[in-house]
Amino acid sequence: MKLFVSEGNPHCLKVLAALELTAVKCDVQYVNHEDKVVQFLSHPALPALLLPSGQQLFSANAICRYLFEVSGQNCNDHCNQWLEWEVTVLQPALLRALRSAVLQGKGSDVSQILQSPLNFLDQSLLKGGKPYLTGEAISVADVVLWAALHPILSDSSFTLGEHPSVKTWFDQVAAVHSCQSAVQKVLQGKGLQAMKSYMQRQPAPPNSQCRDAQPCNNNPAESEERQHSVSEEECEAAALTWSKGLSSCPPTDKQHPILPQEGKRNVLVTSALPYVNNVPHLGNIIGCVLSADVFSRYGRLRGWNMLFVCGTDEYGTATENKAREEGLTPQQICDKYHAVHSSIYSWFQIDFDFFGRTTTEKQTEIAQNIFWRLHEHGYLVEDTVEQLRCEKCQRFLADRFVEGTCPHCSYPEARGDQCDKCGRLINAVELRDPQCKVCRQTPVIRSSKHLFLDLPKLESQLEQWLEKSTSTGDWTTNAKQITHSWIRDGLKPRCITRDLHWGTPVPHPDFKEKVFYVWFDAPIGYLSITANYTNEWEKWWKNPQQVELYNFMAKDNVPFHSVVFPCSLLGAQDNYTLVNHLVATEYLNYEDTKFSKSRGVGVFGDMAKDTGIPSDVWRFYLLYVRPEGQDSAFSWADMAMKNNSELLNNLGNFINRAGMFVTKFFEGCVPVMELQREDKELLAVVGWELQQYIQLMDKVKIRDALKHILNISRHGNQYIQVNQPWKKIKGDESERQRAGTVTGVAVNIACLLSVMLSPYMPLVSQTIRDQLNAPQSCVYTMLQGGGTFVCSLSAGHRIGTVSPLFQKLEAEQIEALKKRFGGQQAPFQSTSSTPAAAPAAAIKVAAVEGGDSEKAEQLAKAVAEQGDKVRALKAQKAEKDVITAEVSKLLELKTQLAVAEGKNPEPTSKKGKKK
Amino acid sequence: MALRELSSLEKYLGLKKPNKYSTQGDKKVPVLQNNQGPPLVGLITIACHLVKEAKRSDLLGESAESRAVVQQWLEYRVTRLDGCTKEDSKSILKELNIHLQDNVYLAGNHFTLADTLMYYGIHPLIVDLTVQEKEQYLNVARWFDHIQHVPRLRHHLPPVAVLRNRIYTGRHH
Secondary structure, rough: OOOEEEOOHHHHHHHHHHHHHOOOOOOEEEOOOOOOOOOOOOOOOOOEEOOOOOOEOOHHHHHHHHHHHOOOOOOHHHHHHHHHHHHHHHHHHHHHHHHHHHOOOOOHHHHHHHHOOOOOOOOHHHHHHOOOEEOOOOHHHHHHHHHHHHHHHHHOOOOOOOOOHHHHHHHHHHHHHHHHHHHHHHHHHOOOHHHHHHHHHOOOOOHHHOOOOOOOOOOOHHHHHOOOOOOOOHHHHHHHHHHHOOOOOOOOOOOOOOOOOOOOEEEEEEEEEOOOOOOOEEEEHHHHHHHHHHHHHHHHHOEEEEEEEEEEEEEOHHHHHHHHHHHHOOOHHHHHHHHHHHHHHHHHHOOOEEEEEEEEEHHHHHHHHHHHHHHHHOOOOEEEEEEEEOOOOEEEEOHHEEEEEEOOOOOOOEEEEEOOOOOEEHHHHEEEEEEEEOOOOEEEEEEEEEEEEEEHHHHHHHHHHHHHHHHHOEEEEEEEEHHHHHOOOOOEEEEEEEOOOOOOOOOHHOOOOOEEEEHHHHHHHHHHHHHHHHHOOOHHHHOOOEEEEEEEEEHHHHHHHHHHHHHHHHHHHHOOOOEEEEEEEEEEEEEOEEOOOOEEOOEOOOHEEEEEEOOHHHHHHHOOOOOOOOEEEEOHHHHHHHHHHHHHHHHHHHHHHHHHHHHHHOEEEEEOOOOHHHHHHHHHHHHHHHHHHHHHHHHOOOOHHHHHHHHHHHHHHHHHHHHHHHHHOOOOOHHHHHHHHHHHHHHHHHHHHHHHHHHOOOHHHHHHHHHHOOOOOHHHHOOOOOOOOOOOOOOEEEEEOOOOOOOOOOOHHHHHHHHHHHOOOOOHHHHHHHHHHHHHHHHHHHHHHHHHHHHHHHHHHHOOOOOOHHHHHHHOOOOHHHHHHHHHHHHHHHHHHHHHOOOOOOOOOOOOOOO | OOOHHHHHHHHHHHOOOOOEEEEEOOOOEEEEEOOOOOEEEEEEHHHHHHHHHHOOOHOOOOOOOHHHHHHHHHHHHHHHHHHHHHHHHHHHHHHHHHOOOOOOOEEOOOOOOOHHHHHHHHHHHHHHHOOHHHHHHHHHHHHHHHHHHHOOOOOOOOOOOOOOOOOOOOOOO
């Protein structure tokens, strides 16, 4: 048996003490910290014990246990518990404490880090009332804990507070001869310094701020402040930056068409194309267009060469259907709703460089070109699909347009995809007595040839590209996960053609009368929309060397952007620009439920303006609750609170006060500023917040960056509060000068805030600069590089007229809105009866009708998916309660579907009322 | 998480009466109220206690050596695996893969509590692996598949398809 130890390693203290105490016979060999004794571990682990059987122990505690057990002392529950506490609670804290003390020379932190575990140990010893941890005699737990704490507790330079029971116990164990001799061997009288080379080799604990037994529920604001207490150098650096002033030549305004430029960062931003038939709700808006808008506004301020394109996605069954219902042509339907979308986004100040649509000639041209290239390169395969066709209506029937008798339970109103009675999934061709839902004729089974994109053949190319893109670009975690799981489940060929009329025609002569399936067609819309913007669109889309592509979307759209569409482009082999940064949001709920058009729950794009709340406030709140990293919820009460506390009392109050002081005390001219230490400190803190903001925005952490803007105005408010310029202005010369400096600094911070706010609240941002009469160049100067907070309003600058920026949202107003958009009792009638809503009423009603079939389509899909899941669980013989839970979800979805289709949710009821 | 593990363990051990657990702290450390004495705290401690209660001490190792080895892997589970980052998880899988190259179970030739708790803890990692990765960590995959088929062990966790059998090759698989 052989024990390997290294000097200066506190864990070796444990085993050497245990070895001597138990008098087990064993060779000891001293090795270096880096020596790998246990081969399979990635990091060297010492101590290590080579057992007689040839097995190895690499945990100090397991070695101690073994030594004690061989000498006849077994570990009981109590002892187990201490050993587990030592590794899970005490060690992580000790590692941090030793890092601070040994490596960073911050012995003062030790007491705070170790306070909670030491308190716990002290209490336990006191309650136990025994000299040792587990009783009257020394046990393995005592040796292990003593050795762990030895480096800290034996060093009198730490002030650790009062732990009398710990002290008594520790001294008692330390007095044991074996322990003293182990200390000598491992630390050789050098104390903590002996551990330096060992500590340097320990990996830094991840997330060391908030782990384990440390009181980590500190107020985050508090700990942040402590984190950047400002040093003298930082103050001077901030003051130097401040004095630099504005850069002389602001970048020229954008000129269309925007094209990639040599030597610039060329950024192409797309937002998922909203489906034309669907009035977007707030969740859609924050997920795609608004997020993309903030980022491209920001990019322009950073001086990047940005192009932001989007448009409506117009082809597909839902549009055809809608057209039939309204007695219009599909094109007329698209024209009508495209205008609705366009006006909503312009109300939200979405600054597209071009907002196009997919039903254009360019779309046909480009989609067909990609199709032919895929065909030439052998990435399309043919297969036959059996489908029902209604001869009278002259069309193939989508599953939802067939009804018949369930082949399983004989329920007469089963649908083409699923039976509502028995819940089983059905293949439409299996239905007995199928009927076309539109004309009630009996459809016939026709087999129809279709083309499939051969994803498996493209898989290795795709993975190679993904590996590179996800590691070098800023993909959100959910985007990576969803992509990963798609690939993990294996790629299958995907059908790219449909038997429909309303779509991009398939150019292949064998597939006449067919169109491209929307998922193949829609993303090509990004290209064709750009082509409609400029003939030189290929400079953006076939130029991966010069262009960086950002795709913004909600998470349900991820696979089409990360797997399917890249496969189309890779297979086309035409040097296409593929996505570099895929930014996906989670979902936004509405007051803890889902947005639902059919139930009238939630706020939809066209209704936001009827609330009387300014577009900028909407933008602010949606971005404040942006579902970044996790789902979030829109809540009226919260919106009112954020408006009143953050916008009105914090941000608006600060900016208004700063401006008012200049107006009232200094006749509208920025006073002379003589910076003192305190002012420089503020400049440094504000500069730090600005840097954080830029770092986060560069990574598209839009919500997180917003918090730093609000932090700055908090610092500003505090600064004014402490310095009281309104009092000092009445004092003597030096006090008046002080009031001037504080006012000048404050009004310059207000100017900085206007710049930082600009991507979020463009109108408010411009209003602030107008009120301050700020030079336009300040916008570009301060966001350069890592962020430079310069004095942009120098002494003598005359500001304009200052007035309040925000209005309070009153409780009654919010209650009324909440009621109005809360759903259930015919919410739309009440909406259109409010006076302000008159012009928008027509659109709103249309939205309701448009919503139902779309909603039904989504629900039908959800029901189908849930049905699959239940079947899969049953096939796997999963736990019964798991299955029950999923089945009840399925039933719930079906009820919703029935409601959305205008049917009575009871499956036994007679024919639905629809049509 | 830990609580579901413990209740699955109880069922596996065939303990008649399910125990009541609570948790403490931010990390939700499990606590077992104990009639005979003070409450027991910690996943390993409670698990070992349950094993002894079920008179299945063989699961803790049959010799002093194997008992130490079992404890070592239990410790590995709570210190390395719990709360590990993406990067850690790769190195954990790598380490286990080498270790399991010439060990049937974690502690050698016998199934022990270490296998059970490691299985519960590593399940989320395995679920996230792609087919290719599972092939890369072949020994872990083999061990994992073996453990998930131990009768009455799996309980709260869904089975994971671990090894790919190639029946057909070609594009429509």
